[in-house]
Amino acid sequence: MENNVLIVGASGGIASALIEQYRSEGAKVFAVSRAAATEISQIQSVSYHQLAEQDDKHISEFVAQLAEQQIVLNTVVITTGFLHRENDGIHPEKRLEDVSEQALAAYFATNSIIPAIWLKHLVNVMSKEGSTLTCLSARVGSISDNGLGGWYGYRASKAALNMFVKTASVEYKRRLKDVMLVCYHPGTVDTGLSKPFQKNVAAKKLFTAQFTAKQLIQHVSKLDRNQACHFIDWNGEVVTW
Numbered sequence: 001m002e003n004n005v006l007i008v009g010a011s012g013g014i015a016s017a018l019i020e021q022y023r024s025e026g027a028k029v030f031a032v033s034r035a036a037a038t039e040i041s042q043i044q045s046v047s048y049h050q051l052a053e054q055d056d057k058h059i060s061e062f063v064a065q066l067a068e069q070q071i072v073l074n075t076v077v078i079t080t081g082f083l084h085r086e087n088d089g090i091h092p093e094k095r096l097e098d099v100s101e102q103a104l105a106a107y108f109a110t111n112s113i114i115p116a117i118w119l120k121h122l123v124n125v126m127s128k129e130g131s132t133l134t135c136l137s138a139r140v141g142s143i144s145d146n147g148l149g150g151w152y153g154y155r156a157s158k159a160a161l162n163m164f165v166k167t168a169s170v171e172y173k174r175r176l177k178d179v180m181l182v183c184y185h186p187g188t189v190d191t192g193l194s195k196p197f198q199k200n201v202a203a204k205k206l207f208t209a210q211f212t213a214k215q216l217i218q219h220v221s222k223l224d225r226n227q228a229c230h231f232i233d234w235n236g237e238v239v240t241w
């Protein structure tokens, strides 16, 4: 069966590895990025789309184009997210005094709202015959698992993402039947996002993006498809909400 895959955030570390992995498995990959062009855009069997703005208008136009071309997606991975942004001076907060309106707005805009708008529109182009939509979340977005505190904006924005995905999964199941939504914690992966936070991570717990892509594809394929929504980690273990 043909596997049409959409990867959002295509220039990112984990996204790039996912594109390569799906492509090597023979899938047709649609890659969406803010970036004008990357090495990925040169790869055969990857259909590359620059979406400089990821807002309701641009996302809906892109999804409408897929629908016009009668493209039905079997697999979607939304990787969009950020933890620190040097240009804007945004770093994960250590204490309440570090919390700022500007940083909170930025975390929610990228980590919660962009994926939410993708979910809003993608419901119209997902296959009714066995499709899966995964959002890259993070264990720190688990409310029940939060013993350490800190990282207010990132944690809260990933928790909001999880709630949106869980809520959307009810409607996706009602409208598409054989569909499954997944919130996925990839572990600590050696990408630009985790670079400033890697020094306390044991070498064997710092994963390559290639390992991460393989784990994600393998674990998601084994999940119970009767359950509308899952929250799992890089080892295939359930993460409590």
Ligand SMILES: NC(=O)c1ccc[n+]([C@@H]2O[C@H](COP(=O)([O-])OP(=O)(O)OC[C@H]3O[C@@H](n4cnc5c(N)ncnc54)[C@H](OP(=O)(O)O)[C@@H]3O)[C@@H](O)[C@H]2O)c1
Pocket (backbone or CB within 6 Å): 008, 009, 010, 011, 012, 013, 014, 015, 032, 033, 034, 035, 054, 079, 080, 081, 082, 083, 110, 114, 136, 137, 138, 139, 185, 186, 187, 188, 189, 190, 191, 192, 193, 194
């Ligand atoms: N690396 C880790 O250790 C780790 C751990 C837990 C969870 N995660 C999650 O895994 C996902 C992928 O992370 P990664 O490690 O691959 O990081 P990455 O290399 O920084 O990739 C993240 C991608 O998100 C997109 N993005 C970032 N800011 C955006 C914005 N303002 N608007 C639109 N798109 C934006 C970008 O894609 P384009 O530039 O191509 O549009 C970017 O390349 C994230 O959601 C992250 O929270 C990562």
